[in-house]
Amino acid sequence: MGYSASSVDNDFRVPADAVDAALSALRHEFGVHHPTLTQAVEDLTSFQECSQPSRDDDFVLGYHCDTYFPATDKVLDILGRHATEGSYVRLIGADDCLFGFRVVDGQLRAERGxxxxxxxxxxxxxxxxxxxxxxxxxxxxxxxxxxxxxxxxxxxxxxxxxxxxxxxxxxxxxxxxxxxxxxxxxxxxxxxxxxxxxxxx
Structure with missing residues (x-):
């Protein structure tokens, strides 16, 4: 069944000009062929309501609800390499453990809360x-x-x-x-x- 976690707070963005590179990295890592970054992230993880209204807009990570899959860490790591500096996502687990990630110097760093x-x-x-x-x-x-x-x-x-x-x-x-x-x-x-x-x- 896996570990469950829900979003507490997040502001995680991939700039429009980096979306194609992030999608390409996910396709390469997971062998998937999703047409958009939103579809790839939502299919590989339990993040919902991710958005990129048009190719000229940033990709915005939605909220997380339900199972925290093993692939989620890798997806976030890949997104972190392309995300806006300071982007973050914070979650609370079913055991009330608070954890999260922040982009620092182009790398995803773990946080605890x-x-x-x-x-x-x-x-x-x-x-x-x-x-x-x-x-x-x-x-x-x-x-x-x-x-x-x-x-x-x-x-x-x-x-x-x-x-x-x-x-x-x-x-x-x-x-x-x-x-x-x-x-x-x-x-x-x-x-x-x-x-x-x-x-x-």
Whole structure:
């Protein structure tokens, strides 16, 4: 069946004048005869909705959904040799592993990512009388690398992913804090999708 992964964020382009060379390299590597780069990439991988509206336009890599085939790494490596500098694709696996690739100096380089938030157990009182202090305090972590133009934009992108009801980023590292502001205990991995019986990609 293979490993499943879904796109988190990407901006991966092959300039129009490099599309033919990228397609030729894929044909040579895989022995395929697709007429367009879009068809070749979508047939060899689980990327969908790739586009190149006309021969004068850049090829734009679409989103990834479903099985991450062994050929995907090779396809991305070939595309990376022809892609715009700084092009990137970021994915999250069914095990909530965050990974991705970026074009640096004309070569595809692997990236890893993480989401991080800290949360205490103090929650607003529904009657408006201030926070409650019952229960224990926990440190909860969820980490991701985000490509952005500013700190604020990165935070907003992470928040959008966190609030997405279809997000499969539901595994948290949770540590109990001993006393207010005290030391934290050992981390436990909590998979809310598994606990709630929700399907994962």
């Amino acid at each position: 993480s989401f991080t938030w800290a949360l205490s157990d103090q929650e607003p009182d529904p009657h408006g009388s201030g926070p409650t202090t019952e229960g224990n305090e926990y440190l909860v972590g969820w980490v991701i690398d985000i490509q952005a133009d500013s700190h604020e934009q990165a935070a907003r992108k992470a928040l959008r992913i966190q609030r997405d009801p279809n997000s499969i980023a539901t595994v948290f590292e949770v540590q109990r804090r001993h006393g207010t502001g005290g030391a934290v205990g050992s981390a436990q991995s909590v998979d809310l999708s598994e606990i709630d019986g929700l399907p994962t990609l």
